Amino acid sequence: MRILVLCTGNSCRSQMAHGFLQSFDNTLEVCSAGTHPAGQVNPQAVATMQEIGIDISRHTPKDVKQYLNQEWDYVITVCGNAKETCPNFVGKVKHRVHIGLDDPSEVAGTSDFVTNEFRRVRNQIQERFHDFYLNIRSDKHEEI
Template sequence: MKILILCTGNSCRSQMAHGFLQSFDAALDVHSAGTKASGKLNPKAVEVMKDAGIDISHHTSDSVDKYLNDEWDYVITVCGGAKETCPMFSGKVKHQLHIGFDDPSDAEGTPEFIQSEFIRVRDQIKEAFYNFYLQIKKENEQ
């Protein structure tokens, strides 16, 4: 099953979702991309994922253009910006979903607060994508 996770910068939320989905099932073909890819991962995202036992430091921040000609079982946007600017995959996507999350990169305040925002969003992503994974697994067993 091929899954593409889209965000605006492809540096944080989409990378976390990518890491979690692959950790749930190594047989899934998971990729992530950005509508305006930043070209790098957010170090805080890498850190909080490592704390959760998942290494995403080897991921790359890619433009969605790289994947437009591919066929996908699911294309999932995780931020409002990507949802609004998501390019049309014109029939090459079986299911297009939006599972949105706050951007912890926007958090302001003490280092402790910023860290807590990354952890909060990471945990929300883990729960939402685990539920998504269970749902698609159940549907494929029918």
């Protein structure tokens, strides 16, 4: 099964979702990309995932354009901007799903507050993507 997780910068939420999906099932082919990819994965996202034993430190932001001609079972957007600006795929996309999530990289405040927001969003990603994974494994194709 081929899954593409799409966000704007491909530096935080989509990278965490990518890491979770791979941790749920190593037979899934998971990629993530951005409509306007950042220069690197957000270091706080890397650290927050490392806390729970998932290593995304080798991930790099990628441009969605490199995936447009490929076939996907699922293209999942995790932010409203990516959902609205998602380009047309020339390849076949069986299912498009939107799982909207807050962007912890936009949070301002004390170091503790920012860290807690990353953890909160990480936990939300884990829960929502695990629900998604269970649904696709039981052959349900409903939006989460």
